[in-house]
Amino acid sequence: MILNEIKKRLPLGFKIWIKTRKFLPQALKDKLLVRWFLLWEKTGKLKYLKRLRIIIGIQLTVKQLEAILTQFKQKTDCKLLVFGLGNDSLLWLTANRAGQTVFLEGHQAWFNEFKSRHPEWLAYRVSYETKLRDWKTWLNQPDKLTLDLKPEIHQTPWDIILVDGPIGYGDDAPGRMKSIYTASQLINQGGDIFVHDCEREVEQVYCDTFLLPKNLVKEMTNLRHYRG
Numbered sequence: 001m002i003l004n005e006i007k008k009r010l011p012l013g014f015k016i017w018i019k020t021r022k023f024l025p026q027a028l029k030d031k032l033l034v035r036w037f038l039l040w041e042k043t044g045k046l047k048y049l050k051r052l053r054i055i056i057g058i059q060l061t062v063k064q065l066e067a068i069l070t071q072f073k074q075k076t077d078c079k080l081l082v083f084g085l086g087n088d089s090l091l092w093l094t095a096n097r098a099g100q101t102v103f104l105e106g107h108q109a110w111f112n113e114f115k116s117r118h119p120e121w122l123a124y125r126v127s128y129e130t131k132l133r134d135w136k137t138w139l140n141q142p143d144k145l146t147l148d149l150k151p152e153i154h155q156t157p158w159d160i161i162l163v164d165g166p167i168g169y170g171d172d173a174p175g176r177m178k179s180i181y182t183a184s185q186l187i188n189q190g191g192d193i194f195v196h197d198c199e200r201e202v203e204q205v206y207c208d209t210f211l212l213p214k215n216l217v218k219e220m221t222n223l224r225h226y227r228g
């Protein structure tokens with residue numbers, strides 16, 4: 001009811017824009033993403049992040065995007081590690097164009113899709129070997145929670161880590177137990193960790209256990225920001 005009322009009141013141009021966004025070619029969406037991100041970077045105006053989020057189909061809210069993106073302005077030669085490939089991946093690459101960005105993805109078909117579209121991206125397929133339904137058991141075995149990664153990923157002091165993967169809903173999903181624990185191990189001292197989907201119990205418990213409440217900088221609805 002309320003949603004329908006809101007939809008009715010939207011300007012016509014905006015309605016057409018929302019309806020057609022799914023049919024825009026990926027190359028055009030990518031161009032718009034970069035253009036609007038650069039305009040946000042230059043002006044700080046949230047309207048550019050709003051547009052970008054709608055047209056690209058990003059789940060993070062505008063305020064959450066702003067909180068993460070602002071961190072890049074404060075770092076030089078930033079090393080960024082992202083758990084999960086998604087519609088927002090190009091945004092992170094653009095925000096960190098002066099630094100180094102690595103993506104880790106657990107879903108084979110999803111990984112293949114991105115790799116074929118962007119073979120130049122530094123993206124690695126990882127094997128989580130966990131099931132969400134066992135999250136309580138894994139909590140007591142932190143020695144088994146470290147992901148098997150290339151040595152250079154373990155050796156890099158990461159300045160920003162985004163945990164937005166792997167899939168964390170449904171009993172058979174891998175869950176974010178290993179990505180949250182591994183983030184706690186790989187973050188540079190003073191670095192920033194962002195964990196999305198913290199409305200869920202597993203994300204909350206693993207963050208509280210391994211990233212620790214004393215390191216929590218801010219909570220923006222379901223996004224938590226920790227300092228390493």
Ligand SMILES: C[S@@+](CC[C@H](N)C(=O)[O-])C[C@H]1O[C@@H](n2cnc3c(N)ncnc32)[C@H](O)[C@@H]1O
Pocket residue numbers: 057058059060083084085086087088089105106107110164165166167
């Ligand atoms: C929760 S999504 C993050 C979405 C991202 N924040 C965005 O706005 O695009 C992250 C994980 O979900 C999984 N995933 C998302 N969409 C998928 C799809 N269409 N097919 C397969 N896996 C998908 C992938 O494993 C990915 O690492």
